[in-house]
Amino acid sequence: MENLLANSTEAVAIILFGIGFTMLLFHRNLFRKLIGLNVMDTGIFLFLASMGYIEGRKAPIIVNGVQSTEAYINPLPASLVLTGIVVSVSVTAIMLSLTVRLYMRYHTLNLDEIYRIADHEEADR
Amino acid sequence: MKIIEVGDVPSLNGEDHDILESVMDGAEVHDSPREKVKIEKEYYKNYVRSSPWAQKLIRTENKGFNVFYLAVAVVSCVLLIGMLLFTISYLPRYGVENPESTAVVRRYVEQGLQETGAVNIISGIILDYRAFDTLGESHVLFTALMCVTVLLRRDRKNMRTQYEDFYTIRDEKYHELYRESIMRLVAAVLLPCLFLYGAYVLLNGQNSPGGGFSGGAVLGSGMMICAAAYGFRSTDKVITKKAANLIAFFALGFYSFAKGYVFFTGANGLENHIPKGTSGAILSGGLILPLDIAVGLVVACTMFGFYSLFRRGSIGGNE
Numbered sequence: 001m002e003n004l005l006a007n008s009t010e011a012v013a014i015i016l017f018g019i020g021f022t023m024l025l026f027h028r029n030l031f032r033k034l035i036g037l038n039v040m041d042t043g044i045f046l047f048l049a050s051m052g053y054i055e056g057r058k059a060p061i062i063v064n065g066v067q068s069t070e071a072y073i074n075p076l077p078a079s080l081v082l083t084g085i086v087v088s089v090s091v092t093a094i095m096l097s098l099t100v101r102l103y104m105r106y107h108t109l110n111l112d113e114i115y116r117i118a119d120h121e122e123a124d125r
Numbered sequence: 126m127k128i129i130e131v132g133d134v135p136s137l138n139g140e141d142h143d144i145l146e147s148v149m150d151g152a153e154v155h156d157s158p159r160e161k162v163k164i165e166k167e168y169y170k171n172y173v174r175s176s177p178w179a180q181k182l183i184r185t186e187n188k189g190f191n192v193f194y195l196a197v198a199v200v201s202c203v204l205l206i207g208m209l210l211f212t213i214s215y216l217p218r219y220g221v222e223n224p225e226s227t228a229v230v231r232r233y234v235e236q237g238l239q240e241t242g243a244v245n246i247i248s249g250i251i252l253d254y255r256a257f258d259t260l261g262e263s264h265v266l267f268t269a270l271m272c273v274t275v276l277l278r279r280d281r282k283n284m285r286t287q288y289e290d291f292y293t294i295r296d297e298k299y300h301e302l303y304r305e306s307i308m309r310l311v312a313a314v315l316l317p318c319l320f321l322y323g324a325y326v327l328l329n330g331q332n333s334p335g336g337g338f339s340g341g342a343v344l345g346s347g348m349m350i351c352a353a354a355y356g357f358r359s360t361d362k363v364i365t366k367k368a369a370n371l372i373a374f375f376a377l378g379f380y381s382f383a384k385g386y387v388f389f390t391g392a393n394g395l396e397n398h399i400p401k402g403t404s405g406a407i408l409s410g411g412l413i414l415p416l417d418i419a420v421g422l423v424v425a426c427t428m429f430g431f432y433s434l435f436r437r438g439s440i441g442g443n444e
Binding site: 009017 | 198201202205206209210213214215216218219220221222226227229230231233234235237238244245246247250251255258259262265266268269270272273276277332333334338424431434435
């Protein structure tokens with residue numbers, strides 16, 4: 001518990017991840033599921049960024065020629081987060097366009113109704 | 126096999142035999158047409174389903190499944206969060222350096238300026254040490270643009286099935302009719318600053334925070350604001366579909382060839398002829414500046430392409 005309080009930023013990141021996961025499971029609206037997935041992404045980015053932070057150090061941009069690891073925070077998680085953000089944007093765009101196509105086809109965003117209409121069409125065929 | 130008319134309710138109290146099976150048997154023996162068998166099957170199915178006990182069973186089943194789903198979902202969410210929080214409490218302390226995780230970074234920080242010529246260490250990492258990763262990232266963006274084009278492009282072959290209709294997508298003329306005066310005033314003030322800021326962030330990636338992705342995103346959002354305020358006619362002069370494809374193709378191709386040269390010379394111990402420049406100036410960092418520009422162009426085209434495809438179903442107007 002004491003460790004958890006000390007690692008409160010990571011704990012917040014995990015709780016964000018959990019909120020996103022819960023939204024994915026409990027909402028039947030596709031847009032809300034998408035928002036949940038984005039919240040999950042945000043939690044992971046916060047986790048990675050907080051893992052690289054070191055108390056009292058500066059951002060890794062070399063100033064006045066100081067080149068020692070003691071002066072800067074860990075730059076590796078930042079670059080990983082950059083990769084993650086770009087991939088998250090791409091995935092969100094693809095999923096949104098799939099949602100638009102589904103809406104044009106079934107005129108609803110509710111996943112249950114989409115399944116039901118698809119079942120009826122399967123039976124009609 | 127007698128043909129069942131609507132309203133002719135067959136008695137279920139007689140011989141006990143499977144209804145669907147008897148229908149299938151009839152189909153085999155009498156060789157009746159498929160359509161008739163289908164109608165009979167449908168009739169029996171609806172008859173069984175419309176009886177009160179079956180309705181009750183179906184409702185109970187749905188309700189039971191919903192309750193089961195909710196219970197499993199709650200349990201799995203709580204378990205996941207609990208397990209992850211438990212793991213978090215055993216991680217190294219927040220804000221304290223642990224030597225295991227900074228072992229790789231030592232080389233980047235101590236040798237980065239001499240090896241890459243970039244003052245910004247993160248730019249040096251993503252565009253020099255780990256440039257292959259960034260190449261894959263740009264390709265992911267490009268592939269996403271292609272996927273969205275396949276899904277949302279509005280033309281004769283795409284989106285003209287019996288189910289999908291055009292009237293759900295609003296026509297471009299609809300947007301042109303509105304003269305959005307507030308939007309135009311804001312855009313007139315904002316656009317020059319936005320493009321200047323985007324170019325600054327893009328070109329100074331090796332010296333300050335920023336780089337290809339953030340600068341490209343700022344430029345792309347500038348184009349989005351331009352299209353939203355002045356209509357797509359203003360952006361179609363600059364970015365057509367052909368131009369977007371050419372920009373993406375040449376940027377990604379240049380990136381691949383430049384990094385291929387660096388990998389080839391590095392792997393074979395040859396001398397690298399790309400000058401590093403003085404650190405801190407704009408023309409420094411060797412290949413980082415051109416690669417930043419390439420990545421930024423791809424990102425700007427992709428962002429604007431997403432917006433344009435979602436709003437009107439094509440990148441560069443009616444080609």
